[in-house]
Amino acid sequence: MNPDHDPLLELDDVHAYLGESHILQGVSLTVPRHRVTVLLGRNGVGKTTTMRAVLGLVRRTGHIVFAGSEIGREETHDIVRRGIGYVPEDRDVFHGLTVGENLRLAERRGGRPRYDLVYELFPELKNRAKHLAGTLSGGQQQMLSLARGLLNDNDLLLIDEPTKGLAPVVVREVVEVLERTAGQTTVLMVEQNLAVARRLADHIAVMVDGTIVLNGPATRLAEDDETVRAYLSVESAVSGAGS
Amino acid sequence: ACSTSGSAQGGSDSVKVGVISSITGTYAVQAADFRNGLEAGLNYLTKGTNTVNGRKIEVTYADDTGKPAVGIAKAKSMIASGATFLTGITDSSIAIPVAQQAVQNNVIYLPGGSASYQLTGMSPLVFGNANKNGSKIFPKLLGEGDLSSKRLAYVGQDYAYGQDTYTSLKAQIDPLGIKSTEHLLPTTTTNFTAVAAQIKAENPDYIYSSWVGAGTDQLFAALRAQGVFDTSQFVGYLITRETYAAIGQALGPKGVENALFSLYYYPGFSGNDQEKFLISWSAQHKHQMEYDDPTGWNAAAMIVHAVQAGGTDVKKMASSLDDYTWTSPQGEVTMRAADHAELTPQFAVRLTQGADGSWTPVLVKAYPAKEMETPVTDPIKRQ
Amino acid sequence: MTVRKLVIPLVLAGGVALLACAPYLAVPGLGVLPDTVGSIGSLQVLGTAYVIAALAITYDLLMGYTGLVSFGHGMFFALGSYGFVMLLAFTSAGFWTAAAVAVGITVVAAVIVNAVALRASLIAYSMVTLAAAQLMAIAIGQNYLGSGGVDGVTIPFEKLPAGLVGIVNTKHVYWLALGLLVLTFVLARWLTTTRIGHVWRAIRENELRAEVMGFTTYTYKLVVALIASTLAGVAGVVYAILLGAADPGETSLSFSIGLVIMLILGGRGRVWGALLGAVVYTLLQQRLPAITSSAGVAALPDAIRIPLAQPQLLLGVVFILFVLFLPGGLAGVVEKAIRAVRRGGSGPPGDAAADGEFAAAVRVPASAEPTR
Amino acid sequence: MSNVILMIFTGLSVGAVYFLLGSGLALIFGLMRVLTFAHGAYLTACAYAGWFILRHSSLAAGPSIGTLLLALLVGVVVGGALAFLTERVLLRALYQRDHLDQLLVTAGLGFSLVALLNGIWGPDSRAVPTPPWFTRTTTDIFGAHIARGDFVLIGVAVLLLIALEAFLKHTRHGLVVRAGVENREMVRALGIDVRRSFTLIFTVGGAVAGLGGVLAALYANAVNTTIGDTYLLYAFIVLVVGGLGSLRGAAIAALAVGLLQQFANFYVNPGLGEILSFILMGAMLLLRPEGVGGKKIRLI
Amino acid sequence: MTDTESAALAVEDLSLVIDGAQILRDVTLGVATGELVAVIGPNGAGKTSLLNVVSGTMRPTQGRVALHGRDVTTASPARRARRGLGRTFQTSYLFLGLTVLENVRLAAQAKGQRFGGLWRAPGRSAAALAPIREHLARVGLDGARNRPAGSLSHGDRRKLELAIMLASGSTIVLLDEPMAGVNSEDLPSLMELIRDVQRDTDATVVMVEHHIDVVLELAHRVAVMHHGALLAFDTPENVVADATVRDAYLGEPL
Ligand SMILES: Nc1ncnc2c1ncn2[C@@H]1O[C@H](COP(=O)(O)OP(=O)(O)OP(=O)(O)O)[C@@H](O)[C@H]1O
Ligand SMILES: Nc1ncnc2c1ncn2[C@@H]1O[C@H](COP(=O)(O)OP(=O)(O)OP(=O)(O)O)[C@@H](O)[C@H]1O
Ligand SMILES: CC(C)C[C@H](N)C(=O)O
């Protein structure tokens, strides 16, 4: 089966708005099954917003098809229950809840939470289960956030900068786990650490100012290094001095 | 008065009366009573013409909503549009500043339901209602005979009204040799067990309460639970009809049997023409009579007399009311010149429960205004 | 730019001049006011609205600009009122002495209460001020120092300057109230544009960040609290003159909540929003009963009449609708309208804020804030 | 001695009433961070609902146990329903906004609801028929006359504490709401319908207020439109002293405030207890801002 | 090793215990004026806590903190800031409702606080705004200056933190993971920026950073923390060569 012909997630002309700003201006993107797709782009181009649009966390229009069904109009919790794990860029752990409670909250009804996997990857979380998540260090919070995303057996993982704030050793472990899970799970991730991106990416998508300008197999990243770099160094019209 | 405003002259063909009351708010019942009594009184005294000496009595009503700021604004605007009389206020915190306005602006203030002491003796233009406080009925409720060995415990709200009531009570019972203790509690009290236990420990012969409004029922329940009513006789006020049942129930069978209350107006007692008229007027207007209906009637009586005797001169109108006596549905009423305290009859009643479960006061004894006269403590200073 | 700089003060000055002429205007009050604009009743209502508006502006400095939600701001207003009236009534102090001492008392109380309350965190600050105000309410309710309990205390009017006594002089009291409002407004407007005003807003946004930046936030908060409380005390004195009395209602929780409501109606964090909200609130409160007790309402069937006959109910409903549908308050509506008009004229939408102006009422989504 | 016992029991029963109202507040505030000023109005409305059921009973004999339970049930249902509607209609739109907006909308509702009750039944007190054994019969413990109702109140408060704690422990709703207050979007992004839990918790809070309202009406023998506000202030004290949102903290605080008030009022000076309650609240906020049962979190 | 007496920033015997957990243990560290020190260490090693104690948002249970030789152990964060200390936060910590420009301007204002100046409006002329816009331009945010900080993307917020730092004119700068979330294309220019500023103003910089390339490129010396203690404090080369550091922190390269 050719993954390109059977994408797990497909965005077609998706527009998203924040306040009065038009952030995504017609994003079209395919995320092939059982592959890692890395979304690249400068700060402020709309990578995070794209993920949030898939989850229904921002006002959006256009078509979003997940595993064959249109989810562009569904509510966030219904979308997520279809089998999506989300690791936000801000960590967004619940500071007032303990580490254990954070994980308990992430358990999906009817599913089998994979505590063994999570604790093996981040043993620290087990030791700190009774502590408030708000007392964790930045990196430890990132671990918790990743753990919440990995806890359930999801079909799709949306991961926004998974290695941000992690020590190099841990980055390595995370990469290995993601490689392992990629066999059964589909991953769409944003990653600024180029080493990580290179290692994991099967597919890439490059964003400039709210649209996808490049979307294809990662071999292009190596071959077309110049093109990709050219896109990536385009000053964003939103945050750049040019506006 | 500092200013002789043109307002008092008004239109020479009409007399303007401004009624300010809590049409909405805590004292809405009193406001409705007052209005009914006033209208009935005016109708009766002017034989339905609503004119005195050829001058029309024009009454306007305003809602103070229980707020002094609103009440004062209404008063000022009524004064500005030529009112000669202001009346109708139940809430003391509005009555006092409005009475001040009346003095400043050469307008006559007539009593509404407010029981504040500060109104008596304030000014030649201000007429107070002294019935609810400082009444001689207090000792009468305690019974005849030698009382010198008796003890009384007083419970009241810890502000001017409750404090004043105790002061006047004490002034009446000290000469009789009755020893008394006072228990003043914050108006916001909700649990009365502590005070009930204290009173129980004192084992007084009488327990006297001037409590009104929120907390009344808890107070009675607590006194009863501690068995105060088993050993002490209750004496106190009855205010609106709505509270009869709560008080009766709380007192319990034994407590209610012994309890004696004072009442400002006992419907049906005087049986005079005025009362008959008020009763039929109320029936016509589908109004349930209460203790403040005569307050309105009394205001009407004073207005009509003042206009007859004083013409258009405010000072003359006011002085015509000094020591004026009239017949009201309550009986004979006098406006005492020295301090402008309104002397009215008082009634001692018991509370009884009818077969249908409703509670009604039953007359024990009526006291005419003369017997109710208290010493003048705060005479009006006249230049 | 320069045109704006000239036009706005001119318009404001013109507005004030017009309001100052109100006592001589025989324009109909159109139901908003009890009578014609220049009538005594209307002047009294307007005067009350002005004083309350001045108070609301001082509260906006605290709550709208600095983010300090006090539930006891009425306390300082009441201290001004009670201090002034009680000094006049029970001491030989004259008018000016009483006024000055009353404001002095307010300042001392404000220093004590705020120095203590500001040590606590934000929500605790609300509660400590609530506790302080309740203690004062209890003290007044229980007639401490002759404060009169529920009756309040009235001004012995012989001690007032002759020009403030009697309804013929209502216009003087009106001007006094207007003067207070103009003074407070100008002062607040100016304060909010200064550097200190910017620090207050920074504290509202993120206090710890401001502290780490080098602002001793405690001192800044104390300064704004003192300014607001002192002005509230002055407003209290004027209110006492207007009312002829000190009124225990000023100490109640609902009075202080009323201030919050005014800011919401008008739009918090904007001086003229507070002004607008307070005026509308006061007018509604004074005028709704007239509507609800009108003959038209009395004739309605019970199910409609009962709700309509309760001004508090209508006020509550109006207020709920505002919170729900006009979160920027009246000021927000006006600003939106102005922006729409300007946009229709020229310039791209994003260009409205000039360099150095605060961003116009940005609503940062909750998720954008760091979870603390 | 008998006075000490009496004061302990009345202190406990006053504390129980404070807890009945305070726990609903603590639940709502502790989990949802909504400081609801409508809570007093719920209590008042439910007190009237209870009175509505009880008023047909004879005043002398008092209502039967069945009627009593019915009144309690109606109170709980009315309180729950009011809270349910409040949450659905008013609060739901406001979670993305400042907590102050939520406070204000409930304050507006509180105003309106009390005004409506005023419009229908007037400002005067209404007598609530109470079974004779509730307020009028006493049990003697070491010579102190303790009203039987006091035992009922204390019992109900204890049961309520147990029930609420069990509810939070054995369901995920408490967790969902606490997390939802911090970051609503993230809870949704975990696949949880956060709105359901919010509605449920708010409704439970209202139902608890309803229970408190009917009991307060029985306890006072009467209802009027101010009873909610009277208790609300003390419920706030309990909430604050207990540590914003801790149920157990609220229980301890309610107990402490109740006892403090009774002893101060009895042994020193009536009214002192009320003043001391506010001083206690102020002191607590300054010395231990997180309250008896609250926890501190790292800021950065 | 810098003598802690003459150091711009010195901490001595610093310990921090919260609820029985030892978060910092006897940390002694001196950073010379004009030196750029990187702090590395596993997650939860205590790096941020060290910055918190130095900047005053946390009080140590034991030990001393000195800035330019002056003891500030009990001083408030604001006092330390006025002594020239500035810091950024691990997760951006900004005035979200104020514009980007205002965020930066406040930092500049904090530097020159004078009582009289408080009662004047901040300058709005082009000349007055020039230095602020200059700072914004250096991090690439001048175009966004009138937008509320709350509407910036994550990476842009990190850049704004740096601009704030520039404007504050601090002589001792603590940076907590300044590069986290910054897109890879902008890394070199921001590194350049940090180096330039540090050189031009002779500022003392302590930077916590997990980007090992950045550390190697910028740092004069590297402090390694582990379980709250200072494990090593040496040149980047020596630290990277250290076997324990490799095992506990760096691991195999990807
Ligand atoms: N609340 C908001 N209002 C207006 N614009 C916003 C808001 N939040 C974000 N934006 C803008 O939306 C654009 C896209 O933001 P997004 O967070 O998706 O970027 P990103 O590609 O993830 O950037 P980064 O790499 O920095 O995380 C940015 O230009 C940002 O400034
Ligand atoms: N308030 C607190 N209560 C309990 N533990 C705390 C508290 N603050 C910090 N800690 C713990 O102290 C340790 C050090 O935290 P710190 O934030 O300093 O780590 P860090 O070195 O900055 O880590 P990272 O690289 O992940 O940001 C962590 O284990 C953290 O959980
Ligand atoms: C007897 C009461 C109705 C009097 C009222 N409390 C007053 O203001 O004086």
Ligand SMILES: [Mg+2]
């Ligand atoms: Mg992003």
Ligand SMILES: [Mg+2]
């Ligand atoms: Mg850290």
